[in-house]
Amino acid sequence: MIAGLAIGAKIGFIYLRGEYRYLLKIMEKAVADAYAKGFLGKNIFGSDTEFQIITQTGAGAYEVGEESALMESLEGKRGVPRIKPPFPAVVGLYGGPTVINNAETIATVPHVISMGGPAYAAVGSERNGGTRLFSLSGHIERPGVYELPMGYNLKKMIYEVGGGIRGGRKLKAVVPGGSSTPVLLPEEIENLGMDFDQLGKAGSMLGSAGVVVLDDQTCIVEFALRTISFYQHESCGWCIPCREGTDWIKKSLTRFHAGFGTEKDIDNIQYLAQNMLGRTFCPLGDAAAMPTLGFVKKFRKEFEEHLNGKPCPFAKHVELAVV
Numbered sequence: 360m361i362a363g364l365a366i367g368a369k370i371g372f373i374y375l376r377g378e379y380r381y382l383l384k385i386m387e388k389a390v391a392d393a394y395a396k397g398f399l400g401k402n403i404f405g406s407d408t409e410f411q412i413i414t415q416t417g418a419g420a421y422e423v424g425e426e427s428a429l430m431e432s433l434e435g436k437r438g439v440p441r442i443k444p445p446f447p448a449v450v451g452l453y454g455g456p457t458v459i460n461n462a463e464t465i466a467t468v469p470h471v472i473s474m475g476g477p478a479y480a481a482v483g484s485e486r487n488g489g490t491r492l493f494s495l496s497g498h499i500e501r502p503g504v505y506e507l508p509m510g511y512n513l514k515k516m517i518y519e520v521g522g523g524i525r526g527g528r529k530l531k532a533v534v535p536g537g538s539s540t541p542v543l544l545p546e547e548i549e550n551l552g553m554d555f556d557q558l559g560k561a562g563s564m565l566g567s568a569g570v571v572v573l574d575d576q577t578c579i580v581e582f583a584l585r586t587i588s589f590y591q592h593e594s595c596g597w598c599i600p601c602r603e604g605t606d607w608i609k610k611s612l613t614r615f616h617a618g619f620g621t622e623k624d625i626d627n628i629q630y631l632a633q634n635m636l637g638r639t640f641c642p643l644g645d646a647a648a649m650p651t652l653g654f655v656k657k658f659r660k661e662f663e664e665h666l667n668g669k670p671c672p673f674a675k676h677v678e679l680a681v682v
């Protein structure tokens with residue numbers, strides 16, 4: 360509502376991914392309550408201001424997280440990205456100028472206004488103001504979504520906020536910003552603050568702030584396979600490097616993990632991922648290639664241990680983290 364007022368918009372849409380349809384009733388009740396209290400509608404509190412909110416669910420495609428694909432879906436079309444430019448602020452939903460933000464970003468607005476910009480920014484680290492919703496998952500005692508200041512120490516997040524590694528096991532690796540971000544080793548997270556700048560310097564990204572913790576019994580080859588399988592499934596098929604690249608990497612990793620790989624496959628997987636980087640229509644191609652490259656680069660030895668018919672060294676213990 361505040362964002363609408365700021366840009367003079369009369370209508371806003373809340374687009375909810377199909378997978379999260381179970382939240383729809385809660386959200387629709389909140390919108391209905393806002394109408395009942397007079398925050399939404401025509402002539403809000405006797406003024407000439409109007410703002411309406413419409414909720415809309417998708418049909419379950421990850422790709423509609425990309426803003427132009429989201430608009431296509433909202434217009435009732437197949438959720439594939441549009442050619443840019445023009446950008447949504449110029450030609451957006453139904454051809455009108457459109458501002459698109461994540462709900463998480465919009466949710467910070469009341470706090471920025473009530474605290475004042477500088478005070479809100481001071482909550483976080485330098486050049487990375489405010490808070491972030493960090494989603495802790497994987498082999499962790501207390502998984503969940505935690506709102507913490509930007510720049511929060513990752514080790515502290517895992518061991519204090521998240522209660523440490525499940526079952527008292529050792530940390531093997533962390534995916535710090537959602538499944539598309541390159542993996543980090545335990546020695547790389549010493550004194551690492553969770554913000555855009557520090558993760559960039561560490562060779563990864565803050566991304567969606569989805570932290571996936573992997574313990575020492577995790578098979579990295581299987582985790583890489585699980586990750587690329589997600590992107591292969593979610594690729595909208597619009598452009599060839601992503602559509603074919605994710606499929607070929609998935610096929611190679613499936614064979615590799617089953618013990619039928621060769622030394623050549625390791626380089627081939629790297630080659631395929633490298634050729635997807637920067638060559639796709641939307642960032643999903645990069646999102647699939649970056650973690651693959653990170654797994655092969657940092658765990659090459661583990662890939663080699665799977666070679667020549669040898670069974671996966673973790674086969675008995677495999678317990679995959681939720682991606």
Ligand code: SF4
Nearest residue numbers: 595597598601639641
């Ligand atoms: S990169 Fe993948 S998801 Fe994006 S447009 Fe191309 S095929 Fe679709």
